[in-house]
Amino acid sequence: MDPSRDNPILRFTAFWWGIGTFLIFALLLAVVWVFNRSEPTTLEDAAAKPRYETKAKIDAAQLANISAENIEAAVVTVSKQLATSKPIAVEKPEQIVPGSPTAVKMAAAPAVNTAAVDAPVADAPIDPAVIELGKASFMLCAACHGQNGEGGPIAPPLAGSDWVKGPVSNLIRIQLRGLLGPISVSGKEYNMPGGMAPLSYQTDDQIAGVLTYVRNSFGNKASAVKPEQVAALRSEVGKPQITAPELTKP
Ligand code: HEC
Numbered sequence: 463m464d465p466s467r468d469n470p471i472l473r474f475t476a477f478w479w480g481i482g483t484f485l486i487f488a489l490l491l492a493v494v495w496v497f498n499r500s501e502p503t504t505l506e507d508a509a510a511k512p513r514y515e516t517k518a519k520i521d522a523a524q525l526a527n528i529s530a531e532n533i534e535a536a537v538v539t540v541s542k543q544l545a546t547s548k549p550i551a552v553e554k555p556e557q558i559v560p561g562s563p564t565a566v567k568m569a570a571a572p573a574v575n576t577a578a579v580d581a582p583v584a585d586a587p588i589d590p591a592v593i594e595l596g597k598a599s600f601m602l603c604a605a606c607h608g609q610n611g612e613g614g615p616i617a618p619p620l621a622g623s624d625w626v627k628g629p630v631s632n633l634i635r636i637q638l639r640g641l642l643g644p645i646s647v648s649g650k651e652y653n654m655p656g657g658m659a660p661l662s663y664q665t666d667d668q669i670a671g672v673l674t675y676v677r678n679s680f681g682n683k684a685s686a687v688k689p690e691q692v693a694a695l696r697s698e699v700g701k702p703q704i705t706a707p708e709l710t711k712p
Contacts, residue, residue: 558700568701576631576710579691588678588686596675599668602661603676611680616654618647621680628712630687633673634695635704638662642703662699666692 471478558564606617611626613619620626625647626633642657664672666689673692677684698704 560702564700565702571697571701574631574635574695574698576629576635576695579631579634579694580629580710583685586686588674592671592674592686593678595668596671596673597679599664599672600675600679602664603672606658611676611682613647617658618645618650618652618654620676621682623647623682624712625709626676627682627684629710630673630685630691631695632709632712633677633687634669634692635698635709637664637669637673638692638695638698639701640703641705643705645706657703660699660703666690666696 558568603611603620606614607620608614608617611620611623613621625636625645636658638660639662640658640660644651644653646652661669669692670687670689673687676682677687
């Protein structure tokens with residue numbers, strides 16, 4: 463009799479071969495998977511890595527430099543200095559209280575020489591870069607005077623205004639001091655409550671740019687305003703809001 467018929471192990475030879483082959487492939491697959499496994503990196507991880515490195519560097523540097531005891535000791539010394547030092551009186555133009563001694567002194571300050579600023583200039587082409595700069599700054603004026611200088615319920619128009627096309631010193635002084643009281647624009651009387659606030663915090667270049675822009679937009683055409691002209695009138699900053707009679711008639 464064939465002994466393999468009675469030996470169950472031998473009877474299942476094909477089965478064992480099958481299992482074996484399966485395990486070999488499983489093993490191969492596992493090896494391939496282990497060696498090809500990529501690091502799980504997300505965009506966040508990648509972005510955070512340099513931050514963690516920087517933080518580690520800063521922590522190390524801080525540890526190496528000032529100890530907590532030193533910082534605590536310094537707090538006492540610095541606090542004493544702060545408690546005993548007198549603050550320096552700084553009165554920024556926008557902080558001058560109307561009617562205060564500083565305001566009275568500023569109002570009595572000698573008049574600026576507008577004639578020098580308004581001296582006629584040769585007709586020169588306008589620098590497009592200056593117009594670009596002015597256009598960006600104009601966003602500020604547009605809030606009250608309208609996107610196209612058309613004016614509105616809170617401010618008179620800049621389009622077609624003789625004040626805008628007229629003497630440069632008027633525009634510079636209006637921007638540096640603000641404007642209050644009745645003013646006639648294109649034959650119409652305006653007297654807005656509170657008037658226009660000074661916008662003197664802009665730089666000479668920005669003011670020159672924005673004024674050059676309004677003088678050459680919305681149908682207006684006039685000479686460019688130079689930063690030096692703005693600088694020449696900077697002493698106006700801090701004086702009370704200017705009124706129409708103080709301006710040079712356009
Ligand atoms: C907060 C609102 C406001 C802003 C911002 C403002 N203005 Fe005015 N502006 C006024 C008002 C109000 C008047 C009229 C004041 C009055 O009634 O006396 C005026 C008047 C003027 C005038 C004279 C009248 C005319 O229409 O020609 C000029 C020029 C002027 N503004 C230019 C500017 C420029 C340039 C800017 C931006 C740098 C600017 N304004 C930003 C409110 C504003």
